[in-house]
Amino acid sequence: MPNFWSDPVGFLIQWLTNLLTGLGLSPELVKFLLAFLGAALLPLMAMLFVVFLIWYERKLYARMQDRFGPNRLGPWGIFQTFADMGKIFTKEIITPAGVDLIPFNLAPILAVGAVLLVWAVMPLAPRIVGVDLSVGLIFVIAAGGFGELAIMLAGWGSNNKYALLGGFRAVALLLSYEVPMVIAMLIPAMLAGSLNLVEIVASQDVPYLLLAPVAALIFFITQVAESGRAPFDLVEAESELVAGYNTEYSGLKFGMFYVAEFLHAFTSSMLFVTLFLGGYRGPFANEFPLLGLVYLMVKTFIVYFVTILFRGALPRFRIDQMLDLNWKVLTPLILAMVFVTALVDKIVVQAGGPLLVRTIVLFVVNMLIFWFSSKLLQRNVRPPRRKVSVQRPLATANVTPSASQGQDNLSA
Amino acid sequence: MLDHWLYIGLFFFVAMLLPGAAIFIASILAPKKPNPIKSSPYECGIETVGESRIQFKAQYYIYALVFLIFEVEAVFLFPWAAAYNQLTLFMVVEGLIFVLILVGGLLYAWKKGALEWR
Numbered sequence: 205m206p207n208f209w210s211d212p213v214g215f216l217i218q219w220l221t222n223l224l225t226g227l228g229l230s231p232e233l234v235k236f237l238l239a240f241l242g243a244a245l246l247p248l249m250a251m252l253f254v255v256f257l258i259w260y261e262r263k264l265y266a267r268m269q270d271r272f273g274p275n276r277l278g279p280w281g282i283f284q285t286f287a288d289m290g291k292i293f294t295k296e297i298i299t300p301a302g303v304d305l306i307p308f309n310l311a312p313i314l315a316v317g318a319v320l321l322v323w324a325v326m327p328l329a330p331r332i333v334g335v336d337l338s339v340g341l342i343f344v345i346a347a348g349g350f351g352e353l354a355i356m357l358a359g360w361g362s363n364n365k366y367a368l369l370g371g372f373r374a375v376a377l378l379l380s381y382e383v384p385m386v387i388a389m390l391i392p393a394m395l396a397g398s399l400n401l402v403e404i405v406a407s408q409d410v411p412y413l414l415l416a417p418v419a420a421l422i423f424f425i426t427q428v429a430e431s432g433r434a435p436f437d438l439v440e441a442e443s444e445l446v447a448g449y450n451t452e453y454s455g456l457k458f459g460m461f462y463v464a465e466f467l468h469a470f471t472s473s474m475l476f477v478t479l480f481l482g483g484y485r486g487p488f489a490n491e492f493p494l495l496g497l498v499y500l501m502v503k504t505f506i507v508y509f510v511t512i513l514f515r516g517a518l519p520r521f522r523i524d525q526m527l528d529l530n531w532k533v534l535t536p537l538i539l540a541m542v543f544v545t546a547l548v549d550k551i552v553v554q555a556g557g558p559l560l561v562r563t564i565v566l567f568v569v570n571m572l573i574f575w576f577s578s579k580l581l582q583r584n585v586r587p588p589r590r591k592v593s594v595q596r597p598l599a600t601a602n603v604t605p606s607a608s609q610g611q612d613n614l615s616a
Numbered sequence: 617m618l619d620h621w622l623y624i625g626l627f628f629f630v631a632m633l634l635p636g637a638a639i640f641i642a643s644i645l646a647p648k649k650p651n652p653i654k655s656s657p658y659e660c661g662i663e664t665v666g667e668s669r670i671q672f673k674a675q676y677y678i679y680a681l682v683f684l685i686f687e688v689e690a691v692f693l694f695p696w697a698a699a700y701n702q703l704t705l706f707m708v709v710e711g712l713i714f715v716l717i718l719v720g721g722l723l724y725a726w727k728k729g730a731l732e733w734r
Binding site for chain 1 (some may be wrong): 619620622623624626627628629630631632634635636638639641642643645646647648649650652654655656657658659660664668669670672673675676679680682683686687690693694697698699700701702703705708709711712715716718719722726731733
């Protein structure tokens with residue numbers, strides 16, 4: 205029997221198996237029941253976790269805008285989300301005339317389900333993982349594709365021009381950003397030599413952030429774009445498209461899109477931590493898996509915090525700028541990174557370089573490419589800034605009344 | 617192996633069931649008072665003119681097409697990445713030649729103006 209502190213899930217599975225077989229159930233049925241229990245508990249916990257995430261994000265976002273945020277219900281307004289939930293559950297769900305019923309109703313379910321699916325393969329702690337899937341990384345990409353499908357279905361099914369425009373943008377933007385995202389995922393897979401997320405985490409003796417900083421940066425940017433948040437929230441740009449793809453949704457169907465967005469932002473932060481920051485790894489994590497869970501959460505919240513800073517600090521891109529950023533900057537850069545990382549890493553490993561040498565070489569190469577590409581960008585993209593030729597008159601204490609009321613000095 | 621996919625299947629079922637059940641409960645709790653004005657398509661208070669499912673720019677289609685090419689490339693590269701530790705330098709270079717061909721494709725699309733938003 206495994207020890208609870210070194211293998212909590214194994215301990216519980218063993219305990220429940222013994223209990224249920226003791227009751228006279230067949231071993232196959234017990235196996236099925238336990239798989240069902242595991243499959244039910246993980247998404248349920250993720251859904252409940254969203255309640256906390258919404259509060260956390262509203263609070264931080266409010267702080268960035270010099271507001272208090274929710275502060276009435278409970279300590280620091282922590283129960284605000286429960287009140288919102290109670291309200292949204294009793295709101296009328298309007299089904300507008302002329303909607304395509306199947307895509308319209310399927311879209312909010314798919315949007316949440318797609319994000320939840322990622323949790324199935326996410327290693328939460330040593331020996332705590334939904335399923336140790338050998339093609340975990342491809343599964344994550346496939347689940348992400350589901351989320352985009354949901355947005356397109358919502359846009360198409362709504363019988364609304366704004367929603368349809370949002371859906372079109374989803375095709376152009378989310379699909380486009382998937383390209384550098386998928387290729388950026390290739391680099392951790394290559395360094396670990398595996399598509400299994402558990403093995404990718406286990407092989408990160410040095411976090412891959414140090415071995416592939418440029419890939420990490422690109423992955424981070426694309427993840428923010430994929431979760432459809434500012435500065436990449438063109439799919440639901442409220443100043444142009446009312447609310448984009450979810451214009452016609454109301455009640456809890458709208459709430460589901462909201463939940464999906466928050467959960468997606470958090471899940472992609474977690475994916476970033478898993479791929480580039482060593483996931484649950486930390487001192488004593490292997491002996492006490494629950495400590496590993498704490499490490500994972502702390503790292504994830506740090507990354508999530510940065511995405512919220514992103515959201516609060518940057519204005520929205522225009523669609524052509526966003527597509528140019530993707531196709532003309534991120535995609536060539538990540539292709540170059542795959543090229544150089546594969547070649548340099550292989551040469552260093554074949555020359556028998558230890559991990560330290562490998563890390564230093566790859567880090568330096570990454571930095572060189574980043575520096576070179578930023579020079580290239582500065583030369584080709586940004587138009588040279590014009591110098592203001594006329595010095596504006598400075599305000600002084602003894603300004604004469606005629607000067608302040610007279611002609612506009614700036615036109616001179 | 618089969619256990620893994622059983623778990624994934626069950627997980628998929630539950631992941632779709634949870635939001636579905638929540639929406640179902642909400643649809644029981646929520647009031648239902650539809651009227652023609654309320655259920656008309658929202659267009660900032662103006663009546664919708666013509667078909668809602670309008671024609672779209674061909675540009676979106678071109679982006680989707682370029683996306684398809686690169687996604688297929690990535691699918692072919694993943695097995696190569698998974699086997700990277702066992703590959704010799706020569707095999708790595710072979711994979712990179714494949715990447716180079718696609719870089720050529722990207723440059724071609726770029727030159728042709730497929731990546732310009734018009």
